[in-house]
Amino acid sequence: MTATATTRPRLDALSSIEQRVLWLAVRIVDYANRERAQGDELKVGGHQASSASMVTLMTALYLADLRAEDRVSVKPHASPVLHAIEYLLGRLDRSYLTRLRDFGGLQSYPSRTKDPYPVDFSTGSVGLGSAAPLFAALADRFTQSRLGASTGGRFISLLGDAELDEGNIGEALAEPLTRGLGNALWIVDLNRQSLDRVIPGIKAQESERNFETVGWQVIELKYGRRLREAFGRDGGKLLRRRINQMPNEQYQSLFGASEEVVRQVVLDGLGGKDRARLARLLDEYPGRVAPLVRDLGGHDLADVLDALRRARKTTDRPTVIFAYTIKGYGLEIAGRPQNHSALLNGEQIDSFRAACGLTDETEWDRFAADTPEGRVLTAAASRLDRGDRPAASIVPVPERLSDHDGAKTSTQAAFGRTLLDLSRVPGVGERLVTVSPDVSVSTNLGGFINKVGVWGPQDETVYDAMEDSPLRWRVSRTGQHLEMGIAEMNLVLLLGQLGLSWDFQRERLFPIGTLYDPFVLRALEGVVFSTYSGSRFVLAGTPSGLSLSREGGAHQSLSTPGIGIETPGLTYAEPCYARELEWLLLDGLARMQQPDGEALYLRLSTKPVDQAPFAAAAARRGEESLRADVVRGGFRLREPNGGNDDRVVLAACGAIVPEVLAAATLLADEEGVDATVLCLSSPDRLYRGWQAAVTAPVRGASGREAGHLEQLLLPNERGLPVVTVIDGASHALSFVGSALGTRCVPLGVDRFGQTGSQPEVYAEYGIDAAAIVTAALVALEP
Numbered sequence: 001m002t003a004t005a006t007t008r009p010r011l012d013a014l015s016s017i018e019q020r021v022l023w024l025a026v027r028i029v030d031y032a033n034r035e036r037a038q039g040d041e042l043k044v045g046g047h048q049a050s051s052a053s054m055v056t057l058m059t060a061l062y063l064a065d066l067r068a069e070d071r072v073s074v075k076p077h078a079s080p081v082l083h084a085i086e087y088l089l090g091r092l093d094r095s096y097l098t099r100l101r102d103f104g105g106l107q108s109y110p111s112r113t114k115d116p117y118p119v120d121f122s123t124g125s126v127g128l129g130s131a132a133p134l135f136a137a138l139a140d141r142f143t144q145s146r147l148g149a150s151t152g153g154r155f156i157s158l159l160g161d162a163e164l165d166e167g168n169i170g171e172a173l174a175e176p177l178t179r180g181l182g183n184a185l186w187i188v189d190l191n192r193q194s195l196d197r198v199i200p201g202i203k204a205q206e207s208e209r210n211f212e213t214v215g216w217q218v219i220e221l222k223y224g225r226r227l228r229e230a231f232g233r234d235g236g237k238l239l240r241r242r243i244n245q246m247p248n249e250q251y252q253s254l255f256g257a258s259e260e261v262v263r264q265v266v267l268d269g270l271g272g273k274d275r276a277r278l279a280r281l282l283d284e285y286p287g288r289v290a291p292l293v294r295d296l297g298g299h300d301l302a303d304v305l306d307a308l309r310r311a312r313k314t315t316d317r318p319t320v321i322f323a324y325t326i327k328g329y330g331l332e333i334a335g336r337p338q339n340h341s342a343l344l345n346g347e348q349i350d351s352f353r354a355a356c357g358l359t360d361e362t363e364w365d366r367f368a369a370d371t372p373e374g375r376v377l378t379a380a381a382s383r384l385d386r387g388d389r390p391a392a393s394i395v396p397v398p399e400r401l402s403d404h405d406g407a408k409t410s411t412q413a414a415f416g417r418t419l420l421d422l423s424r425v426p427g428v429g430e431r432l433v434t435v436s437p438d439v440s441v442s443t444n445l446g447g448f449i450n451k452v453g454v455w456g457p458q459d460e461t462v463y464d465a466m467e468d469s470p471l472r473w474r475v476s477r478t479g480q481h482l483e484m485g486i487a488e489m490n491l492v493l494l495l496g497q498l499g500l501s502w503d504f505q506r507e508r509l510f511p512i513g514t515l516y517d518p519f520v521l522r523a524l525e526g527v528v529f530s531t532y533s534g535s536r537f538v539l540a541g542t543p544s545g546l547s548l549s550r551e552g553g554a555h556q557s558l559s560t561p562g563i564g565i566e567t568p569g570l571t572y573a574e575p576c577y578a579r580e581l582e583w584l585l586l587d588g589l590a591r592m593q594q595p596d597g598e599a600l601y602l603r604l605s606t607k608p609v610d611q612a613p614f615a616a617a618a619a620r621r622g623e624e625s626l627r628a629d630v631v632r633g634g635f636r637l638r639e640p641n642g643g644n645d646d647r648v649v650l651a652a653c654g655a656i657v658p659e660v661l662a663a664a665t666l667l668a669d670e671e672g673v674d675a676t677v678l679c680l681s682s683p684d685r686l687y688r689g690w691q692a693a694v695t696a697p698v699r700g701a702s703g704r705e706a707g708h709l710e711q712l713l714l715p716n717e718r719g720l721p722v723v724t725v726i727d728g729a730s731h732a733l734s735f736v737g738s739a740l741g742t743r744c745v746p747l748g749v750d751r752f753g754q755t756g757s758q759p760e761v762y763a764e765y766g767i768d769a770a771a772i773v774t775a776a777l778v779a780l781e782p
């Protein structure tokens with residue numbers, strides 16, 4: 001590689017900026033730890049070594065290569081470098097430099113939702129933020145071919161080498177839909193160190209091969225210019241062999257070693273003529289053998305610039321650059337074991353400041369505009385200026401869809417039908433996109449897929465054999481369903497990126513993912529990653545719970561309701577009836593477009609449910625007011641018969657509601673107890689409503705308006721005992737007792753389920769009508 005494309009003065013300016021970026025990144029962390037007044041006794045932290053490792057790469061990328069239309073994910077522990085670059089570009093106020101990890105200040109790890117300047121990807125949990133751009137690149141291809149909307153740029157991931165150990169990285173690479181994405185670029189900061197260990201040497205080659213196998217262009221930046229020049233001299237081949245053969249652990253040990261020791265180690269293992277020859281070569285570098293051996297490509301600005309140019313030219317497949325670097329490069333902690341959280345001491349900072357030509361007065365300065373560095377930065381700032389991009393417009397969503405009220409149906413079947421109906425709604429229909437990890441048909445997306453087709457980067461031939469199938473699997477660039485392999489993490493990462501189209505492509509999409517509910521757990525961190533990033537999507541977990549009776553304990557989800565309630569940015573709803581589902585879904589699609597909107601998690605079931613009780617409630621209440629209750633989180637499904645002194649409230653959601661209705665009838669007919677049945681369409685909304693109401697004074701708000709759950713009860717029902725029932729962990733609805741200020745008997749499934757008929761397993765786990773009756777009697781005991 002040569003540096004011909006970058007002129008010497010420009011390289012010098014970049015190199016001077018590189019040094020300043022390193023200084024600022026280090027000092028931002030240093031100030032937070034040593035100078036800022038602390039509010040507690042805990043360490044502040046921050047990562048000087050991880051930052052230093054990436055300074056060359058990020059300087060080259062941001063100041064010489066990146067375009068406004070590109071989007072970048074930055075390794076979590078290099079956030080100080082990003083902050084420093086944003087500051088030098090004039091996009092971050094100086095006052096923030098002393099506020100790393102401060103309340104309301106710069107975030108510890110890059111955050112889309114919490115940093116004071118626009119961040120493209122949130123990172124923090126290794127492996128997720130780094131894989132996200134690949135799915136964003138895929139999402140961009142999709143919006144381009146569906147809606148003609150694209151960022152027009154690349155999706156770039158700057159990741160640590162240990163991130164490649166995370167399983168989701170392998171899954172992302174293995175997914176056929178991520179093949180051939182020429183708009184994706186990864187740059188691996190290969191410093192051979194992770195948190196507490198040195199990464200075994202074999203890993204790098206293995207990783208490079210993994211990328212090659214799935215068709216990526218692999219660029220290796222291993223040795224810097226000085227080492228390459230030495231390799232060309234007499235004895236150079238021996239030097240290369242020695243360094244190549246050295247275990248990573250031994251190579252890392254050279255970083256703290258003296259000139260003499262480095263020389264010794266390099267010559268070690270060689271004898272006779274070879275040893276003499278290599279010794280002669282080393283003699284040509286008096287006092288400079290140690291820095292020579294540590295000369296790696298990831299810190300050679302010109303090499304990095306060349307690699308970036310090569311990557312830019314390749315547009316038919318993704319590129320990965322393996323940049324060999326040194327953790328702590330340029331600092332006294334360079335390459336040292338356990339340097340991950342190491343901080344320079346005051347003396348080291350002082351001498352580093354002086355070495356950078358800075359003083360206490362000038363240490364936070366930007367470059368003056370009329371310096372070579374200033375000119376590079378000004379040009380970069382204008383190149384990276386995204387201007388005022390129009391916001392994605394709000395797409396009106398109808399409140400109601402079809403008129404077909406079937407007699408008996410499951411929420412999963414109703415979900416499939418509702419999507420089909422939605423596909424016919426102008427404005428909404430063309431923006432729907434479904435994604436499923438190999439379970440599209442078994443989660444009832446078949447009808448929708450038949451209508452809208454499957455998306456692929458190219459139109460594909462339909463084979464005769466496929467014509468016979470009831471499912472028309474037509475793959476084209478205009479299809480609206482993306483079928484992935486079985487990797488639930490990939491599903492939610494893609495869903496998460498499709499759900500950011502309002503920001504990236506400035507176009508509204510309605511991304512809807514389906515998966516078997518138990519496997520929400522496997523995808524969970526990706527769900528959290530996506531909602532933390534501000535993504536808006538619908539996740540349908542189906543089928544769920546013990547109602548999946550014949551599938552047994554491994555397939556019966558128990559803890560997902562709690563996850564739904566507790567995950568921020570995600571509204572959990574669990575309808576029982578088809579129309580209830582339709583309203584919740586439509587409401588969710590409307591709300592997710594609002595600035596304070598959220599993703600929607602629907603927990604569904606394959607259990608066929610008689611729809612008559614819902615129709616009766618609608619007739620009693622009027623559709624409009626029933627709908628208002630459903631989207632607030634719950635409604636009165638059954639009114640008490642009246643006339644009995646003993647009265648109880650039964651509250652439940654989802655597939656178990658028919659058992660609750662049966663229990664209410666039994667209570668009236670056989671026990672002389674009147675039961676009001678509440679259907680909790682969204683336990684999440686009810687919980688939040690109650691919690692917000694009851695904690696209003698804690699937050700300094702005055703007054704206390706009752707939450708929707710309390711409002712559902714008539715005045716003469718206040719204080720009645722309550723039984724809650726859910727086909728899932730009983731804990732999820734147990735708050736209802738506190739919310740209603742009364743005795744509560746929570747029923748649910750708190751042991752692993754097993755196979756059997758629905759009545760058998762409901763009885764075994766105590767959620768059948770008889771168990772609910774008993775629970776009501778217990779609740780009524782004085």
Ligand SMILES: Cc1ncc(C[n+]2csc(CCOP(=O)(O)OP(=O)(O)O)c2C)c(N)n1
Pocket residue numbers: 050053075077124125126127159160161162163189191193194195327340
């Ligand atoms: C999923 C997850 N597990 C563990 C951690 C804790 N952790 C933080 S950094 C790190 C090692 C990172 O190593 P690498 O990616 O090579 O980064 P670098 O060497 O550049 O710091 C670990 C294990 C984390 N952030 N996320």
Ligand SMILES: [Mg+2]
Pocket residue numbers: 160161162189190191192193194
């Ligand atoms: Mg590392």
